Amino acid sequence: MCTKSFKWGIMGCGNIAGQFATSLQSVSGAVLHAVSSRSEKKANSFGRKYNAIKSYDDYEMLVQDPEVDAVYIATPHNLHLENTMMCLKHKKAVLCEKPLTVNAIEAKKLIEQARKSETFLMEAVWTRFLPSTVKLNQLLNEGIIGTCRLVQADFGYNMPFDASHRSYNPDLAGGALLDVGIYPINFAQMIFRELPLEISSAFVPSITGVDEQSAYIFKYPSGSLAVMNSAVNVETQHNAWIYGSEGFVHMPDFFHATKIHIQGKDGKSDTISVPFESTGYGYEAIEVMNCINSGKIESTIMPLSESLEIMELMDTIRGQWGLKYPGE
Numbered sequence: 001m002c003t004k005s006f007k008w009g010i011m012g013c014g015n016i017a018g019q020f021a022t023s024l025q026s027v028s029g030a031v032l033h034a035v036s037s038r039s040e041k042k043a044n045s046f047g048r049k050y051n052a053i054k055s056y057d058d059y060e061m062l063v064q065d066p067e068v069d070a071v072y073i074a075t076p077h078n079l080h081l082e083n084t085m086m087c088l089k090h091k092k093a094v095l096c097e098k099p100l101t102v103n104a105i106e107a108k109k110l111i112e113q114a115r116k117s118e119t120f121l122m123e124a125v126w127t128r129f130l131p132s133t134v135k136l137n138q139l140l141n142e143g144i145i146g147t148c149r150l151v152q153a154d155f156g157y158n159m160p161f162d163a164s165h166r167s168y169n170p171d172l173a174g175g176a177l178l179d180v181g182i183y184p185i186n187f188a189q190m191i192f193r194e195l196p197l198e199i200s201s202a203f204v205p206s207i208t209g210v211d212e213q214s215a216y217i218f219k220y221p222s223g224s225l226a227v228m229n230s231a232v233n234v235e236t237q238h239n240a241w242i243y244g245s246e247g248f249v250h251m252p253d254f255f256h257a258t259k260i261h262i263q264g265k266d267g268k269s270d271t272i273s274v275p276f277e278s279t280g281y282g283y284e285a286i287e288v289m290n291c292i293n294s295g296k297i298e299s300t301i302m303p304l305s306e307s308l309e310i311m312e313l314m315d316t317i318r319g320q321w322g323l324k325y326p327g328e
């Protein structure tokens with residue numbers, strides 16, 4: 001529990017920044033201290049809308065504000081390295097939007113810097129902190145479906161084609177894998193907690209060259225499988241299914257889940273309701289606040305070693321397709 005107010009800063013005043021700022025309003029002890037944008041007008045209007053105390057038209061001014069306890073980075077993928085590095089070099093704690101970086105080489109640089117600066121860093125995989133995920137992990141650890149053998153998960157959304165939009169723009173490291181494929185992959189890794197032995201994948205490139213649809217199958221040393229897909233050009237149902245030796249769990253809309261359906265041992269079925277507050281981003285904010293308030297520089301729930309492993313898996317997948325971003 002937080003005893004004093006925790007002062008957040010937000011870098012980049014776009015779509016997800018607004019959702020995060022909304023969730024912060026229901027987090028006890030959290031204050032939106034400052035926001036920063038490339039544009040003065042945008043910084044001021046975003047700051048007013050979400051009751052920020054200060055608004056900066058320069059990202060560095062946010063980083064140099066001594067009152068900011070942690071910066072939430074909400075810029076496009078290609079900027080995460082530069083923006084996060086600036087914070088870490090100033091010993092400013094960071095919650096960086098997913099993917100932590102564009103590739104594993106970049107992720108290693110940030111992790112090294114976080115350790116050198118002894119400064120908190122976490123990838124904003126908010127789904128790991130949702131009450132539904134916490135409950136799911138508890139149920140699986142209790143053996144409710146026996147040994148997990150198969151995960152199926154999908155995350156596709158339908159963004160009308162626009163070559164300049166971050167979903168499709170290679171300059172902003174767009175494409176389904178890095179944007180949303182990361183969620184089913186992260187989910188499967190959370191469940192199996194081992195690295196896949198084999199990865200098979202397929203992608204459909206958009207005319208900009210990034211994947212507008214992609215699919216991945218992981219085969220694990222324990223004999224389990226994860227079957228996952230993602231898209232930026234088609235809305236899918238966002239289901240997660242976990243099949244075990246003695247039953248299965250179904251989480252509809254697994255990143256906004258309010259229900260967990262279980263068919264466990266002896267065929268008995270049950271549905272558990274779980275809360276989902278505000279826009280859902282408060283739970284990851286609470287983890288950051290708790291870690292920093294207790295002097296930790298890393299979360300054990302979303303550790304940097306796992307962020308790096310998942311970046312490496314995504315590098316392998318992109319390698320299979322020959323998909324490189326500018327500058328790689």
Ligand SMILES: NC(=O)c1ccc[n+]([C@@H]2O[C@H](COP(=O)([O-])OP(=O)(O)OC[C@H]3O[C@@H](n4cnc5c(N)ncnc54)[C@H](OP(=O)(O)O)[C@@H]3O)[C@@H](O)[C@H]2O)c1
Pocket residue numbers: 011012013014015016017036037038039042043074075076077079097098099124126166172179
């Ligand atoms: N956790 C989630 O559920 C979730 C959902 C959506 C997105 N995301 C992640 O959040 C990040 C941002 O996504 P978003 O949907 O919020 O994107 P967005 O609406 O385009 O906002 C990104 C912001 O980054 C800043 N920016 C700096 N340089 C930029 C450039 N060259 N081009 C475009 N914007 C630039 C802009 O803010 P200023 O103009 O104010 O500087 C812009 O508003 C990505 O990492 C994405 O994967 C996460």
